[in-house]
Amino acid sequence: MKHEIIADVKRDHILNLLNSGRRIDGRGFDEYREVSVEVGINQRAEGSALVKLGRTQVMVGVKLAVGEPFPDMPDSGVLTTNAELIPLASPSFERGPPDEDTVELARVVDRAIRESQCIDLEKLCISEGELVWIVFIDLHPLDYDGNLFDACTLGAIAALKNAVFPKLEDGRVDYKTKTEEKLPIVDTPVEVTFAKIGDHILVDPCLEEEEVLDARLTIGYNEKGEIVAMQKGGSGTFTQEEILDIVRRGREKAEFLRKHLPGDSDGKD
Amino acid sequence: MKVGEPEEFIIDGKRLDGRRVDELRPLKIEAGVLKRADGSAYLEWGGNRVLAACYGPREIHPRHEANPQRAVLRTYYSMAPFSVYERKRPGPDRRSMEISKVTRQALESVVFTHLYPMTAIDVYIEILQAQAGTRCAGITAASVALADAGIPMKDLVPACAAGKVGGHIVLDLFDIEDNYGEADLPVAIVPRTGEVSLLQMDGNLTQEEFEQAFKLAIKGCMQVYEKQKEALRRRYGGSRE
Numbered sequence: 001m002k003h004e005i006i007a008d009v010k011r012d013h014i015l016n017l018l019n020s021g022r023r024i025d026g027r028g029f030d031e032y033r034e035v036s037v038e039v040g041i042n043q044r045a046e047g048s049a050l051v052k053l054g055r056t057q058v059m060v061g062v063k064l065a066v067g068e069p070f071p072d073m074p075d076s077g078v079l080t081t082n083a084e085l086i087p088l089a090s091p092s093f094e095r096g097p098p099d100e101d102t103v104e105l106a107r108v109v110d111r112a113i114r115e116s117q118c119i120d121l122e123k124l125c126i127s128e129g130e131l132v133w134i135v136f137i138d139l140h141p142l143d144y145d146g147n148l149f150d151a152c153t154l155g156a157i158a159a160l161k162n163a164v165f166p167k168l169e170d171g172r173v174d175y176k177t178k179t180e181e182k183l184p185i186v187d188t189p190v191e192v193t194f195a196k197i198g199d200h201i202l203v204d205p206c207l208e209e210e211e212v213l214d215a216r217l218t219i220g221y222n223e224k225g226e227i228v229a230m231q232k233g234g235s236g237t238f239t240q241e242e243i244l245d246i247v248r249r250g251r252e253k254a255e256f257l258r259k260h261l262p263g264d265s266d267g268k269d
Numbered sequence: 270m271k272v273g274e275p276e277e278f279i280i281d282g283k284r285l286d287g288r289r290v291d292e293l294r295p296l297k298i299e300a301g302v303l304k305r306a307d308g309s310a311y312l313e314w315g316g317n318r319v320l321a322a323c324y325g326p327r328e329i330h331p332r333h334e335a336n337p338q339r340a341v342l343r344t345y346y347s348m349a350p351f352s353v354y355e356r357k358r359p360g361p362d363r364r365s366m367e368i369s370k371v372t373r374q375a376l377e378s379v380v381f382t383h384l385y386p387m388t389a390i391d392v393y394i395e396i397l398q399a400q401a402g403t404r405c406a407g408i409t410a411a412s413v414a415l416a417d418a419g420i421p422m423k424d425l426v427p428a429c430a431a432g433k434v435g436g437h438i439v440l441d442l443f444d445i446e447d448n449y450g451e452a453d454l455p456v457a458i459v460p461r462t463g464e465v466s467l468l469q470m471d472g473n474l475t476q477e478e479f480e481q482a483f484k485l486a487i488k489g490c491m492q493v494y495e496k497q498k499e500a501l502r503r504r505y506g507g508s509r510e
Contacts, residue, residue, distance in 0.1 A: 098363075103366045107363060115473060116473075222473070226473050226476075227474045227476070230468055231371075233371075235373075237462075237466045239462075239464055240483070
């Protein structure tokens with residue numbers, strides 16, 4: 001993510017704390033910040049969610065539209081994930097066309113959603129080869145305090161599970177009339193991000209940790225605990241043992257995150 | 270099932286292009302192929318054709334990107350419009366932006382950037398013909414181009430993918446396997462330390478499958494590493510180790 005200029009002393013401070021077994025915000029190395037997920041927070045979106053990860057806040061909107069399928073998948077709906085790092089959310093975000101951090105965020109969240117096949121895209125076919133539903137996921141961080149990957153993926157799946165189809169009449173969408181029919185969501189992928197600072201591996205880096213990290217590893221897990229997406233970031237490296245260790249540790253963290261999703265029986269959901 | 274998906278990926282122990290599961294596509298690397306670049310490399314890897322050029326250290330533009338502590342490494346991955354079956358619109362797209370970023374991060378840890386403060390080291394990767402695995406081909410070529418430019422580095426960075434097709438863990442996916450397979454896991458390493466500087470994955474792997482594919486990819490990287498060193502030796506002579 002975007003980094004502000006950091007004095008070396010700050011890195012030293014964070015590293016010294018880690019060397020004595022402490023994180024700058026007092027958490028354990030395998031401990032997430034407080035997680036909250038609210039759904040149905042936007043009346044215009046077909047599905048929506050607001051995720052808080054500590055002070056990081058992300059709003060995710062799911063919009064549905066109809067359009068032509070891709071020629072090589074004529075009976076499948078289309079998924080599009082987009083992120084916008086608006087300058088409201090951080091002094092380091094700038095206006096203008098999406099930069100590589102924005103693009104990476106959108107693509108890594110998309111990877112978990114797409115590769116887990118959590119949306120049954122074939123159920124989004126209206127008329128084969130002609131008309132299908134297009135699912136737009138828009139990731140909209142509101143307050144950037146680190147670890148947008150995990151917050152956005154959690155928000156995306158929450159918003160997808162929250163989404164209902166608008167009314168479709170003669171191939172046109174009536175956005176003012178929502179149906180009862182939910183999007184066909186068959187899995188709940190989540191992403192778990194670890195940061196490496198010095199020799200320390202910690203989950204859910206906050207902004208201060210993100211700014212000084214050497215390397216980052218994000219892993220997407222499906223409900224079965226299988227790996228569906230990975231992205232290493234940062235200029236540093238991981239040892240092979242560290243990677244194997246992170247992949248194992250992450251699975252449990254994925255379960256933890258998933259528990260924060262509103263259940264299907266939840267009245268609000 | 271996608272249009273054009275093969276029913277079997279491995280028949281009688283051989284893949285659709287005749288390779289074993291742990292076999293790389295034929296790989297050829299040549300260093301120092303461009304006159305104007307400070308360093309360059311050309312690579313043929315199966316059906317991939319990749320050029321990489323390194324310019325720098327040189328004056329940085331725009332100036333505000335300059336870093337008083339170190340050189341700024343900038344990598345640009347780009348695909349020629351005719352490099353793929355359906356013409357690619359020229360210019361950067363989201364995919365190439367992401368690949369440019371992970372390529373830079375795969376290489377940054379080996380380049381001694383602190384030797385050249387206030388400068389830029391630019392690496393341009395051009396995919397002339399693609400057959401899957403182009404980011405690994407690009408990183409592999411880029412690090413040879415950096416070495417060819419005489420930029421001090423800890424090591425070369427070889428890259429290679431492993432993946433899963435038709436239930437089998439295989440090395441170095443080619444396009445059919447990449448399009449219709451179950452998972453792709455590109456990896457780049459710093460061979461001297463064994464550290465991992467690029468790791469991505471899409472698809473579906475169990476924990477065990479991941480470990481198997483990861484180890485296979487690293488073995489592939491080591492084979493690529495030998496080809497990189499050979500290319501530099503051919504260009505600059507010198508004894509074998």
